[in-house]
Amino acid sequence: MSGHFKFKVEASDGAARAGTLATPHGVLETPCFMPVGTRATVKTLSPRDLEDAGAGIILANAYHLYFRPGAGVIARRGGLHRFMGWDRPILTDSGGFQVFSLGDTARITGDGVSFHSLYDGSEHFFTPESATKLQEELGADIIMCFDECVPAGAERGYLGESVRRTADWAARCRRAQTRDDQLLMGIVQGGIDLELRRESVERTLELDFGGYAIGGLSVGEERPATLETMEFTAGLLPVDRPRYFMGLGDPTGIVDAIAAGIDMFDCVLPTRTARNGRAYTSEGRLNLRNAAFAEDDGPLEPGCGCYCCRSFSRAYLRHLVTQKEILGLHLLSLHNVTFLLDLARRAREAIAAGRFGEFRASMPAG
Amino acid sequence: MSGHFKFKVEASDGAARAGTLATPHGVLETPCFMPVGTRATVKTLSPRDLEDAGAGIILANAYHLYFRPGAGVIARRGGLHRFMGWDRPILTDSGGFQVFSLGDTARITGDGVSFHSLYDGSEHFFTPESATKLQEELGADIIMCFDECVPAGAERGYLGESVRRTADWAARCRRAQTRDDQLLMGIVQGGIDLELRRESVERTLELDFGGYAIGGLSVGEERPATLETMEFTAGLLPVDRPRYFMGLGDPTGIVDAIAAGIDMFDCVLPTRTARNGRAYTSEGRLNLRNAAFAEDDGPLEPGCGCYCCRSFSRAYLRHLVTQKEILGLHLLSLHNVTFLLDLARRAREAIAAGRFGEFRASMPAG
Numbered sequence: 001m002s003g004h005f006k007f008k009v010e011a012s013d014g015a016a017r018a019g020t021l022a023t024p025h026g027v028l029e030t031p032c033f034m035p036v037g038t039r040a041t042v043k044t045l046s047p048r049d050l051e052d053a054g055a056g057i058i059l060a061n062a063y064h065l066y067f068r069p070g071a072g073v074i075a076r077r078g079g080l081h082r083f084m085g086w087d088r089p090i091l092t093d094s095g096g097f098q099v100f101s102l103g104d105t106a107r108i109t110g111d112g113v114s115f116h117s118l119y120d121g122s123e124h125f126f127t128p129e130s131a132t133k134l135q136e137e138l139g140a141d142i143i144m145c146f147d148e149c150v151p152a153g154a155e156r157g158y159l160g161e162s163v164r165r166t167a168d169w170a171a172r173c174r175r176a177q178t179r180d181d182q183l184l185m186g187i188v189q190g191g192i193d194l195e196l197r198r199e200s201v202e203r204t205l206e207l208d209f210g211g212y213a214i215g216g217l218s219v220g221e222e223r224p225a226t227l228e229t230m231e232f233t234a235g236l237l238p239v240d241r242p243r244y245f246m247g248l249g250d251p252t253g254i255v256d257a258i259a260a261g262i263d264m265f266d267c268v269l270p271t272r273t274a275r276n277g278r279a280y281t282s283e284g285r286l287n288l289r290n291a292a293f294a295e296d297d298g299p300l301e302p303g304c305g306c307y308c309c310r311s312f313s314r315a316y317l318r319h320l321v322t323q324k325e326i327l328g329l330h331l332l333s334l335h336n337v338t339f340l341l342d343l344a345r346r347a348r349e350a351i352a353a354g355r356f357g358e359f360r361a362s363m364p365a366g
Numbered sequence: 367m368s369g370h371f372k373f374k375v376e377a378s379d380g381a382a383r384a385g386t387l388a389t390p391h392g393v394l395e396t397p398c399f400m401p402v403g404t405r406a407t408v409k410t411l412s413p414r415d416l417e418d419a420g421a422g423i424i425l426a427n428a429y430h431l432y433f434r435p436g437a438g439v440i441a442r443r444g445g446l447h448r449f450m451g452w453d454r455p456i457l458t459d460s461g462g463f464q465v466f467s468l469g470d471t472a473r474i475t476g477d478g479v480s481f482h483s484l485y486d487g488s489e490h491f492f493t494p495e496s497a498t499k500l501q502e503e504l505g506a507d508i509i510m511c512f513d514e515c516v517p518a519g520a521e522r523g524y525l526g527e528s529v530r531r532t533a534d535w536a537a538r539c540r541r542a543q544t545r546d547d548q549l550l551m552g553i554v555q556g557g558i559d560l561e562l563r564r565e566s567v568e569r570t571l572e573l574d575f576g577g578y579a580i581g582g583l584s585v586g587e588e589r590p591a592t593l594e595t596m597e598f599t600a601g602l603l604p605v606d607r608p609r610y611f612m613g614l615g616d617p618t619g620i621v622d623a624i625a626a627g628i629d630m631f632d633c634v635l636p637t638r639t640a641r642n643g644r645a646y647t648s649e650g651r652l653n654l655r656n657a658a659f660a661e662d663d664g665p666l667e668p669g670c671g672c673y674c675c676r677s678f679s680r681a682y683l684r685h686l687v688t689q690k691e692i693l694g695l696h697l698l699s700l701h702n703v704t705f706l707l708d709l710a711r712r713a714r715e716a717i718a719a720g721r722f723g724e725f726r727a728s729m730p731a732g
Binding site for chain 1: 442443450673681685689691694
């Protein structure tokens with residue numbers, strides 16, 4: 001980890017830990033939820049909304065920004081922070097997940113992957129080197145190795161090959177990195193095969209990254225296998241580096257991940273769920289289209305401090321959602337993101353107070 | 367005008383005037399632009415956004431709210447202000463314009479109009495009495511008479527009949543009104559026929575309303591005829607009552623209306639224009655889809671104090687608009703509404719300072 005970064009575990013409770021990660025754009029408190037701003041915007045929310053909601057970091061997507069507006073456009077604007085008006089930390093993923101999951105056209109060939117653009121079908125070629133350069137142009141605080149992400153149910157032989165390729169690619173990303181003000185994270189793969197996960201951890205740790213991510217577990221596996229793999233893998237990672245579980249964003253899953261010692265997680269679910277007219281609450285998910293809310297004067301979630309809950313009734317939100325008014329999508333997105341940010345913050349407080357077990361037990365099943 | 371309202375002309379400059387209108391929800395400064403919140407939401411903007419933009423009053427639509435969510439739902443929530451979380455004045459239009467313009471199914475029969483719902487095709491019947499009761503249930507500060515709105519180019523005989531019917535209906539609205547905390551405005555019709563406009567003014571003034579609106583001039587006439595009719599009609603209205611020109615929202619038109627002595631105007635244009643990716647600026651309208659903005663680091667409008675112009679570049683806005691990101695629609699809507707609110711505020715200051723002519727001359731053509 002370069003001098004621009006410093007990770008410190010401030011308190012632990014079982015495997016769960018409360019930490020801080022100093023970055024060039026300020027100190028991030030962990031565990032933390034990272035709202036996803038795929039195209040340099042967290043859908044429907046402005047930077048001001050995200051700051052009000054307490055977001056400490058957001059994620060953006062190298063694949064999408066490579067195509068639109070293009071990394072050069074963003075680099076010439078001074079990088080992602082200035083382009084999108086967000087002064088706090090940003091993490092970009094490398095595009096690996098998108099190359100392999102969007103459009104189903106990826107072909108590993110030579111020293112990289114050829115694939116067709118989701119935007120116009122044109123052919124493109126990514127390598128570990130080009131994905132690293134791309135993320136250096138975008139300029140996030142935390143960047144990710146270019147990995148191969150294999151769908152759930154892949155055959156074991158292929159999975160092992162992929163684990164070794166991902167490790168080779170990680171070494172190439174490490175060598176390709178030229179900026180020391182970006183923390184490059186290695187990614188552990190291996191599906192739900194614990195032996196392959198162990199091999200992947202060993203090969204990735206050899207490269208000594210500033211942080212480690214667990215990838216390939218949000219691609220369709222059964223929940224118990226995901227949890228088991230997550231706990232097993234997190235237990236093999238060094239305690240003095242931040243751990244990031246990629247693609248996790250349901251309230252129960254977040255608390256499970258924190259319990260396993262995960263520090264960071266991201267997901268499009270809170271904003272996507274909102275655009276489907278649904279809200280996270282401590283009673284579970286509410287579908288605002290439900291006629292039961294037509295005359296409900298209460299807030300979405302009593303006690304929630306977000307602008308939506310402070311200002312509007314379920315009755316009004318139902319009206320907005322059923323009438324497809326953009327304000328409804330915005331307010332539900334704001335609430336759902338706030339709900340997950342608050343959940344991580346409350347978990348952090350519980351860890352610091354040594355009562356995380358109690359906190360976890362108080363979560364509704366769901 | 368009941369004791370709940372007080373209109374005062376504070377300064378004049380030619381026919382243009384700067385005034386205040388005291389309402390149960392605070393004092394409104396005129397001339398003012400009223401953003402349109404058709405379905406109890408100004409599209410993409412929250413009440414907080416509207417307050418930040420300096421909106422003193424917004425408009426909502428009785429026709430749409432009658433169908434969704436229904437006037438009873440809103441009345442049981444304590445009225446529109448509480449339902450939508452807006453504490454400043456609200457004006458509702460009566461539904462007359464929508465009944466006659468949406469779906470083309472209106473049939474004048476008996477003592478009212480039968481028409482088919484835009485929402486589900488069901489048949490409904492509005493009368494001056496029912497439209498007044500509907501607006502009393504919604505609870506806006508300013509409510510409008512139920513009028514017949516005739517499309518441009520109607521035959522003169524029909525137009526005269528319609529002027530007389532609108533006046534009869536206005537008398538019935540006046541008698542039907544039971545709340546004294548709502549200012550009921552009469553509406554002058556007559557197309558671009560100045561004699562019919564004069565007749566309509568005379569018949570409406572006889573009923574002594576708290577304010578007067580000029581209707582039926584945003585339905586497809588040529589601009590010069592509209593301006594001539596507006597000036598002629600405004601000149602016949604009493605100086606001590608607020609004057610509202612219905613459905614006007616382009617920058618040049620607003621300044622022309624203020625010059626003619628109009629105090630209030632509304633239009634869906636600024637938010638609709640925004641949803642088409644276009645922004646009002648002092649250089650004219652910009653189409654943010656234009657490739658010329660791809661690397662433009664300037665704000666939409668230099669000097670504009672809105673959150674969009676303070677925080678984001680044209681390059682970022684172009685990215686959002688071309689990627690159909692909701693944040694782009696939101697930010698352009700916020701700017702366009704702010705632009706018109708600021709225009710009216712600057713006109714007010716110019717009137718107070720006796721330099722409105724200069725202000726008007728400084729407006730770019732177009």
